[in-house]
Structures are given as C-alpha cells and as structure tokens.
Amino acid sequence: xxxxxxxxxxxxxxxxxxxxxxxxxxxxxxxxxxxxxxxxxxxxxxxxxxxxxxxxxxxxxxxxxxxxxxxxxxxxxxxxxxxxxxxxxxxxxxxxxxxxxxxxxxxxxxxxxxxxxxxxxxxxxxxxxxxxxxxxxxxxxxxxxxxxxxxxxxxxxxxxxxxxxxxxxxxxxxxxxxxxxxxxxxxxxxxxxxxxxxxxxxxxxxxxxxxxxxxxxxxxxxxxxxxxxxxxxxxxxxxxxxxxxxxxxxxxxxxxxxxxxxxxxxxxxxxxxxxxxxxxxxxxxxxxxxxxxxxxxxxxxxxxxxxxxxxxxxxxxxxxxxxxxxxx
Amino acid sequence: xxxxxxxxxxxxxxxxxxxxxxxxxxxxxxxxxxxxxxxxxxxxxxxxxxxxxxxxxxxxxxxxxxxxxxxxxxxxxxxxxxxxxxxxxxxxxxxxxxxxxxxxxxxxxxxxxxxxxxxxxxxxxxxxxxxxxxxxxxxxxxxxxxxxxxxxxxxxxxxxxxxxxxxxxxxxxxxxxxxxxxxxxxxxxxxxxxxxxxxxxxxxxxxxxxxxxxxxxxxxxxxxxxxxxxxxxxxxxxxxxxxxxxxxxxxxxxxxxxxxxxxxxxxxxxxxxxxxxx
Numbered sequence: 043x044x045x046x047x048x049x050x051x052x053x054x055x056x057x058x059x060x061x062x063x064x065x066x067x068x069x070x071x072x073x074x075x076x077x078x079x080x081x082x083x084x085x086x087x088x089x090x091x092x093x094x095x096x097x098x099x100x101x102x103x104x105x106x107x108x109x110x111x112x113x114x115x116x117x118x119x120x121x122x123x124x125x126x127x128x129x130x131x132x133x134x135x136x137x138x139x140x141x142x143x144x145x146x147x148x149x150x151x152x153x154x155x156x157x158x159x160x161x162x163x164x165x166x167x168x169x170x171x172x173x174x175x176x177x178x179x180x181x182x183x184x185x186x187x188x189x190x191x192x193x194x195x196x197x198x199x200x201x202x203x204x205x206x207x208x209x210x211x212x213x214x215x216x217x218x219x220x221x222x223x224x225x226x227x228x229x230x231x232x233x234x235x236x237x238x239x240x241x242x243x244x245x246x247x248x249x250x251x252x253x254x255x256x257x258x259x260x261x262x263x264x265x266x267x268x269x270x271x272x273x274x275x276x277x278x279x280x281x282x283x284x285x286x287x288x289x290x291x292x293x294x295x296x297x298x299x300x301x302x303x304x305x306x307x308x309x310x311x312x313x314x315x316x317x318x319x320x321x322x323x324x325x326x327x328x329x330x331x332x333x334x335x336x337x338x339x340x341x342x343x344x345x346x347x348x349x350x351x352x353x354x355x356x357x358x359x360x361x362x363x364x365x366x367x368x369x370x
Numbered sequence: 371x372x373x374x375x376x377x378x379x380x381x382x383x384x385x386x387x388x389x390x391x392x393x394x395x396x397x398x399x400x401x402x403x404x405x406x407x408x409x410x411x412x413x414x415x416x417x418x419x420x421x422x423x424x425x426x427x428x429x430x431x432x433x434x435x436x437x438x439x440x441x442x443x444x445x446x447x448x449x450x451x452x453x454x455x456x457x458x459x460x461x462x463x464x465x466x467x468x469x470x471x472x473x474x475x476x477x478x479x480x481x482x483x484x485x486x487x488x489x490x491x492x493x494x495x496x497x498x499x500x501x502x503x504x505x506x507x508x509x510x511x512x513x514x515x516x517x518x519x520x521x522x523x524x525x526x527x528x529x530x531x532x533x534x535x536x537x538x539x540x541x542x543x544x545x546x547x548x549x550x551x552x553x554x555x556x557x558x559x560x561x562x563x564x565x566x567x568x569x570x571x572x573x574x575x576x577x578x579x580x581x582x583x584x585x586x587x588x589x590x591x592x593x594x595x596x597x598x599x600x601x602x603x604x605x606x607x608x609x610x611x612x613x614x615x616x617x618x619x620x621x622x623x624x625x626x627x628x629x630x631x632x633x634x635x636x637x638x639x640x641x642x643x644x645x646x647x648x
Contacts, residue, residue: 091648094471098646119473130464134388135381146377147472191468 047072047230053102055088062088064254075225078234079241080251086234090203094124107198123197125188127204133177137168137187148195162190182213202233218244238340250347257347266338272312277303277332284328374474378482400445400494401501408434422610429606431508436608438502439597440570443590446491450533451557453487454540458553466647476642480541487537488530495529509601521600528596531627538634542641569594573611589630592623
C-alpha cells in the first residue's frame, strides 16, 4: 500500500452539546476509492466539511495530501476537488461560465482553463449544453456538471458528498462509471453515501460510520466475509428428510426451519455448494421445488454492525407498513 | 498580485447584466427620482425661496440643481447597502461553499463585491448627471471641457470611496445573517436616518443641534458635499443658504469617507474570518 493521502487521528466535532463526530481515526491510501457509509446524521458530512476546511478542527488532527488541515488550509484547498451534497450551481450562469468561474477561483491560466473545460464538458457529455443556464438542466446533468467542476483543477483528492442522492438508477450508474474513470486517472476518491449498493459497488474500502464513530472498516468483500456465510432457502417434497441430509453435510453450518421451507447457512461459496446440495437431494429421491441463494449484502453488513437498518430507510419502511395496515 | 477579486467581480456583473428587470429598474429608478421628486420638489422650493432676497455677488442655483447631488448620493447609498445581498443568497443556497473551500483568499470576496457595487454606482451616477442636466440641473455650469472632466472624475472618486464603505458594511451584515428578510429590515432601519439626517435634500443649518451633530458624522453628508463642490462649485447660494466649500473642507470630507471605508472593511473582514459556511 502506498502512503496515506488522508490521515485522520482522534477527530472530534461538536455542535454545542451534540457530538457529531466522536473521535474517528482512519487513513485513505493514495489512488483508492474510500467510502464513509452511514445513515443520515451519522456525522459523515461534518467529517467531510472538516477535511475540506469549511469547518474548523476542534479536536484531533487531520492531514490531506500531506498538509495539516488546521495549520495549512490554503494548501489543502489547492489539492482537493469537491462535489457537495446538494446542488451548488448558480442557476443563472451557463455551464461554461460555472466552470470558468471555478477555474478562475483556482487561478488556472486561461489556455489551460479553456482546454480543461472543453475536455470535461465532453467527458460528462454536456458539450451541447455549455451555453445553457444551469436552471434548465435536469438533475443528472447538474450532478455531472458538478463532478466536472470538481475535476477542473485535477485535484489529488476528490471529495464526493452523497454524489448520487436523488438521481434515477440509470443516471446513478453513469455517475459511478464517471467516478471510476476519474479514479483510474489517479485521483483518490473520498465518498460519503448512505446507499449501501453504492458503497459496495464503488469502493476499495469502506468505513461504516454511525453516531459519529467508525464501527468497521474494510474492503466490501472483507466486511461481507465477517458475516461470512451465504444462505440457501429450500422448499422440497420431504422437508424432514432434507433437514436430516443437510445437517449431515460438512459445508452446512446451521439449518433453521421457516414457515414453508428451510434456510441453510453455508460455510463457503453458495454458488458452488448449491448444485452439490441439489444433486445429493435428488439422489435420495427428494424433489426440490424452490431454491433461493442469498449472498450477504452491505445491508446485512450494516444491520450486523449497527443492529438496525438505516434510519431514513427504516422510516420509509415504517410508513409503507402503516399505509398497508391502513388499507386492510 | 492576486487578482482573485476579479473573479467575484465578473460573476456579480454577469448576474447584474443577466437579470434584465434588475438591470433596467436600477437604471431607470434614479432617473425617475429626478423626474418626479426632483421636479415636484423644486417647483415648490423655488416658490418658497423666491421670497428670500438673494445674497449679492454670489451665484445662485435652483433647487433641482441642489437636490440632483442628493439624488446621486441617495442612489449610491441604496445600491451599496443592498450590494452585499447577493452574498447572503450565495450563502443560503450553498454557492458560498464552493468559494470558501477554494484557495481564493476570503478578503477578495469583499473586494470583488466592492468593485462590482462601485461599478453599478458609477453607471447610476452618470445616468443621473446626464438626465439631470437634460431636465435642467445646472451641473458643470460654465465649466470648460477640461474642468468638466476633472469635476466628473472628482464626483466619481467620492462616489467610489463612499460606495465601498457601504458595500463593505453590507457584506459584513450579509455574511453574519441568515435571512434576507432580516437583512432587508436592517437596511431599511439604516437608510432612514442616514438619508434624512443629511444635507441630501435640504440644508442642515436649520436642524436642531442633536440632528445637526448626527449629520456631521454621517458619511452621506460628506458625499453630498463632495458632489456639490465638483458639480456646482465652492461658492454658491441655494435655498437662501450661502455655501462656501474650501479645498481643505473637501479634503477632509474625502478623508472622512476613506476612514469610514477602512473601518467598514475591517468590520467585514472580521465577520468573514468568523464566518462558517457549510
């Protein structure tokens, strides 16, 4: 692993009595995509705002691109690009003007600025919108323009605070492709998200953050592996027989009864074990009606570590449940 | 030299030019003041003052000429006090985060807003002068061409220093507040005493002592004095009052405005260093 490009030690941030960031320490390596995954209000944005010098360092220390955030904010600002959580585009300026303004803020020479703007507009496919005011852009276009803006200065670290919030699935995936392409060019990406699929899909490493603390850190597969096991759900012609057979198999750790079928927790890769189980069962004359293989998802990882689902998603589910109950 | 403030200036001017309603209203409004208030008041004042015997040997100017200087000053005051408003919107809409997280030194935001507000005041002042002369204000009366140019430059110098002072104040208020309505309230509160406790529309000589004292620490009084000196002259009578402005007085007025601008910049810079934008 290369040198850490972001290094945070025992960082605290309080708003009055409320502790938003509660003593986090972590490192991000140069060239990786690193995610903060956590529910709304977990302290992700506060942490990112400290790293990008918008909030003062209250306690602890942080360095970005080799510069101390508290002592040398100017150099930190020169080294980073930012895509903010909500849209921060002047509605009455055109796409090109937005990028011009940004390049000027960073004192880019004119020739380089123009070249970069042309390049980026084509990267995010907004060339034919360059003279359109941003208020006439769709949500996805705005986000793409903001990502282009974050890349104007070829930052060493690009901070993305909830980059795909409120975007439709197609646009999200396009956005992920852009982010990966940017990362391949050598920019380290620091991302916050409360979408677990996003963290899973994009990140080299993830820190799960909740209530201002980092609960777990690791590559997505490592986090999932700590839960380890794939699950198989089965409905067969002979449930009792199936249960006996499964319990006797070495790669099955545990079998539990559900209302109509069985769930087996596996010790190994379910995609390979499942055919073996089906063969074994049919050899004994048991017919399999229903099969479902479930790999642990980031959702499961999250629930495992925090003991509950994400707050906002939980709220959504409750409301759906209430609506359903009301219909009955 | 870091020219970052030009970035802020350019954006503010783009926005000024792009909002046609704002652009046109801010250009037409001062002309309307001259056309309606100016003509209505001057016909009345001229009627009252026709009774007063003129001081012999002193050139006399009519009320329209007298108050045109006040209208330039008033327009500059209003435009400058509201000039920082865009910072409040930038802050509330999150646009300020881009600027605050960039390497641009933060005092350049103050300079940039100052420069663009000053430019707007220049445009308005010139409109009022041209329009005022068209409807009969005797600005630059019997001046030579060279003297007229110098006089205009003198007026613009006073307008520049004065507007910077109030733009810095406006920026300081905008960066400290959350709500545009609150800012509007403070502006209204400020404009009233500044405008009326000054010599913009009438002489301060007949004010009660307290109000007269207030008018002497009022930057608007010094701006009006400067404009009248350059537009009308150092020795004239209007509304029965004999005005004599010596170069020393004018120099003092300019110094007063410079001191005010420096004080307001210090205030704004302090507020900007304190400001947290997330």
